[in-house]
Amino acid sequence: DMKVTQMPRYLIKRMGENVLLECGQDMSHETMYWYRQDPGLGLQLIYISYDVDSNSEGDIPKGYRVSRKKREHFSLILDSAKTNQTSVYFCASSYRNQNTLYFGAGTRLSVL
Template identity: 70%
Template sequence: DVKVTQSSRYLVKRTGEKVFLECVQDMDHENMFWYRQDPGLGLRLIYFSYDVKMKEKGDIPEGYSVSREKKERFSLILESASTNQTSMYLCASSFGDRGTQYFGPGTRLTVL
């Protein structure tokens, strides 16, 4: 079974703080993704990575950066958290081109 874990289920931060969200997968998948889910907007892609140290912007990368130093780990960084980044953040991984994506349980981030 593929396992994708995220470092926190719930997180509360203050405006302006730097926030790190960590994601780890145990299936040696090449591809990793960060999405955010908001009511009425579905899942929107923030960034993805198809290899170590490689990253590609998704649909809504503004205000975020990512890091992939090891194959199994993909970090999402909010450089200076803002209230409009309050959301559910979902990490996923997949193997190869058009591979099925497996999601972690999500991190509910609240920025006050």
């Protein structure tokens, strides 16, 4: 069963707290992504990971960092969260030489 799993689904944090969003996939995909989705703004790429410890900035990396120590697992970290990081975060994965992205169900983060 091909699946991208995101945890947690909902998260409320206070400004200045650290945030860890986790993503797992069971398809052995080499490439994984983190996007954020804001109303009316579509999906914006935060980071892309081509494999373990091979990460690259996307279009809006400021304020975020990532970690990929296993192929099936990709984490997004917000150090000292800000209120403007309130958003829905989507993780996705794909095979290296294919363009079809498989998305998780998202994590809705509120930073108060």
